[in-house]
Amino acid sequence: MAAIASRQSSRISARGVLEGKFLELKQKFAQGEIPMPSFWGGFRVNFDSVEFWQGGANRLHDRFIYTRAEQGWDIDRLAP
Numbered sequence: 021m022a023a024i025a026s027r028q029s030s031r032i033s034a035r036g037v038l039e040g041k042f043l044e045l046k047q048k049f050a051q052g053e054i055p056m057p058s059f060w061g062g063f064r065v066n067f068d069s070v071e072f073w074q075g076g077a078n079r080l081h082d083r084f085i086y087t088r089a090e091q092g093w094d095i096d097r098l099a100p
Contacts, residue, residue: 021045024057071098 025041032038045054067088074082083098 021049021054023060024054027059076100 022038022042025045026032026038069085069087071083071085076082079100081100083100085096085098086093087096088094
């Protein structure tokens with residue numbers, strides 16, 4: 021609901037404006053399906069593996085690879 025109430029990065033005069041819009045939408049869609057806003061967009065990405073890399077001092081980085089498995093994900097640590 022908050023994503024619909026707020027157009028990300030637009031300027032607002034006060035937090036109360038955002039909170040008011042949130043409550044208004046919460047009441048409006050309390051019993052029904054929430055429609056996708058016309059200003060939304062995106063991409064669907066399907067992948068079989070993803071690597072997370074966090075830089076460390078002296079080139080001692082942390083690297084993990086997640087690989088899709090039959091029942092979830094396998095997680096392995098990789099050498100820097």
